Amino acid sequence: MLQLADMRLWSGRTDSEDGRAGERWHQRISPLQLDNPPGIAILGFASDEGVRRNKGRIGAAKGPRILRLAMANLPATFDLPLYDAGNVRVDREDLESGQALLGARINELLDHGHFPFVLGGGHEIAYGSYQGIARWMRELHREKTLGIINFDAHLDLRIPAPKGSSGTPFYQIAEQCQINGRPFKYLCVGAADNANTPALYQRADELGAEVIRDREINSWNLEKVKTQIREFADKVDFIYLTVCLDVLPAAEMPAVSAPSGRGVSMALLEELLDTVLDSNKVCLADMAEFNPYFDIEDHAARTAARLGFQIANRAARSAHMG
């Protein structure tokens, strides 16, 4: 079901002596009305069902709430309006209806010129995000192509068995692309060899996916990785950016279902995210798998909030938002 924005989550420190330049997100954000001027629209996807079906550690349904609390105190550094578009909640294990509703809500946001920033929930969020983007492109950008860039330790190309989960979204998207005669353009950045079986790498190959492994991502090799990302971005018109927080090392991001033994550290991830966002082609970003039950004194929530800060700031500056 669709839940209205709970504006009580947006509270924090106020430095009124510093005027507008001292404001924070909780002072700027307002509940979204669709016909408001275009802005960044934060939308939650409260779902445990994908991770449950994928035999993981549940708790990501609380992600949207805790991430909002963590982002409330971020400095307001851009002028674009900031909105809370509420949550889509998955009820009674009916993930498919929840993903369809998420897609419909995202489609509305895109139609009205907003930049949706969607907070999971498990990575099953991606199949909902995609549905919203695909409908928007079908209706308004029929000739354009979409590229998906997924920062993730996992390929998430599992075959639904029998139903979709947090491990299947990009396979489900590939299936939809095939049904609709659209190209499947997918780049996974940060894949870990100890977290993906040969069957999954083979599927990535068969589907024409591009994969950059975590081991390739080092400070001395960053330019090469950035070039590969830019080359991928150059080939598409729009980019769907999705961040599975388990791409970070477990020490930086323990609050996920499947923490990473190696991961891509925050310092490098930030650089690569900027590379994607600087393309000015990102039409939606989401952040998946945050599970507050496994956080340690809110450290991971702060790390996720910092990523949210980066994504919102870059998106606000992009040409796409006029």
Ligand SMILES: N=CN[C@@H](CCC(=O)O)C(=O)O
């Ligand atoms: N979203 C992805 N999840 C991983 C989970 C791995 C695990 O639980 O160990 C996957 O399916 O590969």
Ligand SMILES: [Mn+2]
């Ligand atoms: Mn993952």
Ligand SMILES: [Mn+2]
């Ligand atoms: Mn994932």
